[in-house]
Amino acid sequence: MLQVKNLTKIYEGGVKALDNVSFEVPKGQFLAVIGLSGSGKSTLLRCINRLIDPTAGQILWDGEDITAASPEEMRRIRRKIGMVFQHFNLVHRSKVITNVLAGRLGYVNPAWSLLNRFPREDLEKAVKQLERVGIADKADHRADELSGGQQQRVGIARALMQDPNMILADEPVASLDPVLAHSIMKHLEEINKTDGVTVLCSLHFLDLVHRYADRVIALNQGQLVFEGHPRDIDDKKFKDIYGRDAERVG
Amino acid sequence: MNNKKSSPWKSIQIGLAVLLGLFIYAYGFDVTKVDLQELRSERRQESLTRVTRTLAQPDIIGYEQEQVIVNAPLYIPCPAADELSNLPKADNARTYLTIEPACANPGETVLVEGFNFPANAGGPIRFVPGNDPANIVELGRESITTDGDGHFTAPFLIPERTSNAPQYIRVTISENIGAPHFTQNAKDTWDKIIETVFMALLATTAGTFLAFPISFLAARNLMKSVRSPLTSAALSVLGWPIGMGLGYYIVNGIGRFSIPLSDNLAVSLVSVILVPIACWFGFRWALPQEEISVPSSSKRLARILVLFVVILLAFYGFFQLAGLASSLSLSMEKGMGAFGFLAAFLYQVSDILRIITPALGALATGGALGSFLGQIGQRAAEKNPAERVKVINFVLGAVAGATVFGLIGWMLEWFYQIGRIEYTFWGPILTGAGLGLLLAGFTKPKDTLPTGMLIYSITRTILNALRSVEALVMAIVFVIAVGIGPFAGMMALGLHTIVSLAKLYSEQVESIMPGPLEAIQATGANRLQTIIYGVIPQIIPPYISYTMYRWDINVRMSTIIGFVGGGGIGFLLQQNINLLNYRAASTQMIAIAIVVASMDYISSVLREKYV
Ligand SMILES: Nc1ncnc2c1ncn2[C@@H]1O[C@H](COP(=O)(O)OP(=O)(O)OP(=O)(O)O)[C@@H](O)[C@H]1O
Numbered sequence A: 001m002l003q004v005k006n007l008t009k010i011y012e013g014g015v016k017a018l019d020n021v022s023f024e025v026p027k028g029q030f031l032a033v034i035g036l037s038g039s040g041k042s043t044l045l046r047c048i049n050r051l052i053d054p055t056a057g058q059i060l061w062d063g064e065d066i067t068a069a070s071p072e073e074m075r076r077i078r079r080k081i082g083m084v085f086q087h088f089n090l091v092h093r094s095k096v097i098t099n100v101l102a103g104r105l106g107y108v109n110p111a112w113s114l115l116n117r118f119p120r121e122d123l124e125k126a127v128k129q130l131e132r133v134g135i136a137d138k139a140d141h142r143a144d145e146l147s148g149g150q151q152q153r154v155g156i157a158r159a160l161m162q163d164p165n166m167i168l169a170d171e172p173v174a175s176l177d178p179v180l181a182h183s184i185m186k187h188l189e190e191i192n193k194t195d196g197v198t199v200l201c202s203l204h205f206l207d208l209v210h211r212y213a214d215r216v217i218a219l220n221q222g223q224l225v226f227e228g229h230p231r232d233i234d235d236k237k238f239k240d241i242y243g244r245d246a247e248r249v250g
Numbered sequence B: 001m002n003n004k005k006s007s008p009w010k011s012i013q014i015g016l017a018v019l020l021g022l023f024i025y026a027y028g029f030d031v032t033k034v035d036l037q038e039l040r041s042e043r044r045q046e047s048l049t050r051v052t053r054t055l056a057q058p059d060i061i062g063y064e065q066e067q068v069i070v071n072a073p074l075y076i077p078c079p080a081a082d083e084l085s086n087l088p089k090a091d092n093a094r095t096y097l098t099i100e101p102a103c104a105n106p107g108e109t110v111l112v113e114g115f116n117f118p119a120n121a122g123g124p125i126r127f128v129p130g131n132d133p134a135n136i137v138e139l140g141r142e143s144i145t146t147d148g149d150g151h152f153t154a155p156f157l158i159p160e161r162t163s164n165a166p167q168y169i170r171v172t173i174s175e176n177i178g179a180p181h182f183t184q185n186a187k188d189t190w191d192k193i194i195e196t197v198f199m200a201l202l203a204t205t206a207g208t209f210l211a212f213p214i215s216f217l218a219a220r221n222l223m224k225s226v227r228s229p230l231t232s233a234a235l236s237v238l239g240w241p242i243g244m245g246l247g248y249y250i251v252n253g254i255g256r257f258s259i260p261l262s263d264n265l266a267v268s269l270v271s272v273i274l275v276p277i278a279c280w281f282g283f284r285w286a287l288p289q290e291e292i293s294v295p296s297s298s299k300r301l302a303r304i305l306v307l308f309v310v311i312l313l314a315f316y317g318f319f320q321l322a323g324l325a326s327s328l329s330l331s332m333e334k335g336m337g338a339f340g341f342l343a344a345f346l347y348q349v350s351d352i353l354r355i356i357t358p359a360l361g362a363l364a365t366g367g368a369l370g371s372f373l374g375q376i377g378q379r380a381a382e383k384n385p386a387e388r389v390k391v392i393n394f395v396l397g398a399v400a401g402a403t404v405f406g407l408i409g410w411m412l413e414w415f416y417q418i419g420r421i422e423y424t425f426w427g428p429i430l431t432g433a434g435l436g437l438l439l440a441g442f443t444k445p446k447d448t449l450p451t452g453m454l455i456y457s458i459t460r461t462i463l464n465a466l467r468s469v470e471a472l473v474m475a476i477v478f479v480i481a482v483g484i485g486p487f488a489g490m491m492a493l494g495l496h497t498i499v500s501l502a503k504l505y506s507e508q509v510e511s512i513m514p515g516p517l518e519a520i521q522a523t524g525a526n527r528l529q530t531i532i533y534g535v536i537p538q539i540i541p542p543y544i545s546y547t548m549y550r551w552d553i554n555v556r557m558s559t560i561i562g563f564v565g566g567g568g569i570g571f572l573l574q575q576n577i578n579l580l581n582y583r584a585a586s587t588q589m590i591a592i593a594i595v596v597a598s599m600d601y602i603s604s605v606l607r608e609k610y611v
């Protein structure tokens, strides 16, 4: 279970990106995070694995305080949290298989990384993950030779390499076409359902939220403005989340 | 706007600017002594022509020469009529000269004619004063060339040398014999150009290797996130110098123990084989590839101990390797003939190994102790209550400050030999301790300090300072340190390469895409792993391109670094210019041009191919 308590983030310039946000995510839930651009979705997800250090508040994961973890503890926590990005964030000049193997770095002893060595089991595992997302044939291609949809699958395979208990997906389908978007979301759903991995996924399209999410939280200017089931977002709630002038489409 | 109003004012400004410009350039002409009058003067033009012509005839190919020397007598001035017949008769059987007339007054011209000389050859025709055909004193510098039959005629101006006895005119014709061959100068040039190219190669290689890690320390985006609590920073500041001293001491001890052993070939051979194997197993045990659960602290301690032993063993192995290499090279040198340089190389490598092993040991131990104590500090700051951390910080801050300033004081003492302990020891130590206390007082106990940015700024400052010193100037220093020769030049070029490449490299690191870095970090990778898997793949192409660019520069620089004694072709070039030996100098200039142009070409081809 993930518990976020009174989380606040104020950036160096003074922007208050998160304002006293509290919520809980039970184990195995698919949680969607929605909100306008700039509402603080990315900041929230990055605070959870401390890519960004929160200004105040607490994040507890299975009782362990992530916000107070030392660098060494953080390494152990992070390796159980996979992350998927809007722009895939693959290392372009490296091979696909190397990008996938990078998901193992939290486990591999740094001294071995100095020699660019992964254990053999990891290599086998990497091939398996690529098979799982359906691009095993691309293993030896350079990452930037792949299309966007394929790159995002590599991103998911990299997260799966971590044997994650939780996946943070920051707008994983925002740079993909609708068909690809569904296929990527289905991968996440499958991981969520079969492996019991908790998924926190920020999304822009409400139809995706309705289709995939168990629960949804909404941010507006850093504040939590909605928390509940996707079908409970009525017109009034919609205007709360997206502003008075927003029009519902679809 | 007030455009209209300001326009006359603007014209005045422009006028003033033009005037100022004129003034500046006039002054510039004055200080650089621009003087075309000098160029027009006859004397200058003459020597310019002479030098240019000589330069156009580089001293590359030469012949063996044979000289034909013939003397012919004459009287200056004309004696009484009967004495003229006393003039020794020339032997006109083979090569001979005739002079018409056989006597003349100073300032008159006689016609000298030569027969049966080597065909199409040249040489000087000169006056030999005194009554001795063997006299080596010669006057005048006329020169003549013979025709296809070995015949010539030339007017000769009689100098102001009068005598009652006959005097002589001497013709020395030099003839090329045998096949053309490279002159000694050409061979020297070849040797030196090889030296030059390799000087550039070694400097570039060494510079690249060292610039690579330094560039990460000088990259803002990597260093900005490095922060540590005062407790940790102070402890690691203490750990570095202590560790370095300790490491140097220990490794030297190992050296004292193992160098005598390495005289025995069998011992060193066995060590060189067994030590790596033992180290490998030790490392494998102490550093498991992957570990799911957190190891117990007794296991950790055991691992640290094993690692320590393995490292000691490794240094012992280094010394044995050096010993083996040097005894191998000594025995090989005799049997290798032309490849003796390979043995010499092996010997030098072993020597380098012997010299850098203690330095390496010092650095490694310094780093290990620094980071180990740093981690202890980190943990101490996390686990202890704030008040206790505050007290620890006061103590450690004072000690660390005193250490840093004490070291600075020691350095000052070394440079300036002040010799007053209150300035170079107590003063700095007290100041450092005071500053440490202040720092500990003003930081909240659990706050982190921007240690990364501090390292970044120090690295940048050193890089910028060293970069502004020209490689030529560095060469002067190294010539003093290691003597005249290519080694000094290589060191200077190498150092300059390190600092300038580190700067260029770090700018590349700063411009990489942050996304992949973030993704790698999110997997739990530590800083080292993030650099290896997130940064390095992104910077390889610009690194290659900058290295080649630097290679170009180093080849150019190495051609002139000899001017200050740094070895290479510049040394030869400068000598020949100073000796007014322009034909030889011309050979070196051509060699430089060829090398620089071809390196330019090669590197542009490679760059196109790989970048
Ligand atoms: N590194 C930063 N420094 C300063 N301000 C930042 C930084 N990153 C984000 N912000 C600000 O914080 C706020 C929240 O940004 P965030 O990226 O979390 O929004 P978001 O909901 O993910 O938006 P989008 O949908 O466009 O990705 C914005 O106002 C943004 O300008």
Ligand SMILES: [Mg+2]
Pocket: A041, A042, A043, A170, A171
């Ligand atoms: Mg975002």
